[in-house]
Amino acid sequence: MGREAAARPKLRRGLWSPEEDEKLYNHIIRYGVGCWSSVPKLAGLERCGKSCRLRWINYLRPDLKRGSFSQQEEDLIISLHKILGNRWSQIASQLPGRTDNEIKNFWNSCIKKKLRQQGIDPATHKPLDLDDANTDEAPRDESNSKHLPAVSATDDFAAMAAGDDPLAPPPHSPTVSFDPLSVVTNVPAAMQGSSSYGAAHSSFRSDNLCDYGGVDVASSDAATYTAGGGDSSSHSNGTWTCGSNVVGSGEPSMMAHLDMFARDAYHQFDPAKYSPWQQHSFPIRSMSRDLPDSSCFDLARSALEDEFSVDFL
DNA sequence: AAGTTAGACAACCGCCTGTGT
C-alpha cells in the first residue's frame, strides 16, 4: 500500500492556496510556459499539469483583466455568441484579459437571464416563443455551434459582430482594465524616470507619483494612493478610493502591501519579487474585482508598450 | 442569531485534436 502511494503521489485538488499560487507563479515567471505535465514536479506542487495550466490561465496570468464586465464587453459577448455560439475560447480571444471560463460563467449566470427577460432566446438569439419561455432551457440545436461557417482566425469577430466598419479600430483595442498589483509589478525599467504620460492616461510625475489614469502610486515615503478616475479622491489618510467609494480604508495590511508595491515599482522593478498571490494577504481578492467601478482603472497599455518599446506580459 | 437560498466564481471532468513514435 505504501509503495503504491509512493509510486503515485496523491494529487491535491480543490481551491489553490496562496503558497501554491506563489510556487506556480514563480516557476512560470522564471522558466516560462513549457510542458505543463512537468510543471508540478519542477514547481514543487502536488497538482496535475492540467490543474496548473488552468490556474495560470484563469487566475495567475499577469495580463488578466478582473472586475465586472462593462456594458461594452457584455454587448460584444452577446454579438459574438450570436456568431460563434458556445465557442468560449474564440469569444475570449476578442476580449483581451478575459478568459473563456470567465466569459462562460458570465454568460451562464447573467447574460442568459437578461436575454430571457428581454424575451430573447439566449440559445438562438431569436424572440422566445411562448412555449420556449416556459421551458427553462430548450435543448439547443447543436448545429449552432458545430455547423457554423468556418471563420478565419484573422477575421475581426468584433467588427463582424458589431457590424462596424472593418477599417475602424476594434472596440477592444487599446484600453485594458488596470489591475494595480499586476501593472505595478510590470513597470519596465525604461519607464522609470519618464517625465509624463498624459496622453496614455498614465504618467510618472514630478511629484514622485506614478499616475495610471487616476491611480496615483506613491513613490515617496508617504503612503498615499488614489484610484478615482474623473472624480478624484482623497488619499491623505492612506486610503484607496474609487470614485466616492473607499475601498481600502481600515486595511492596514493592505496599505502596507500597496506601499511595498508602489515603492518597488518605481525604484527597482522586480517582477519575481511581488506577485498576485500577495493579494491573499488582505481581505479583498483583487483590487479591480472588488471595486464597484473598475472602469476608472482603464489604462491604454498598448500606448505604453509603443512608447517604451516593450511588451507587457 | 441561525438557517436557507441564490448568485458568482473557481475548479474539475471528459472528450477531442494534434503530434511524436
Next chain:
DNA sequence: TACACAGGCGGTTGTCTAACT
C-alpha cells in the same frame, strides 16, 4: 496505422459569500 501523450475546450459541479427569511 496504431498508440500514447499533452494541450485545449466546453460542460458541469463544487465552493464561497451575501442576501434573505
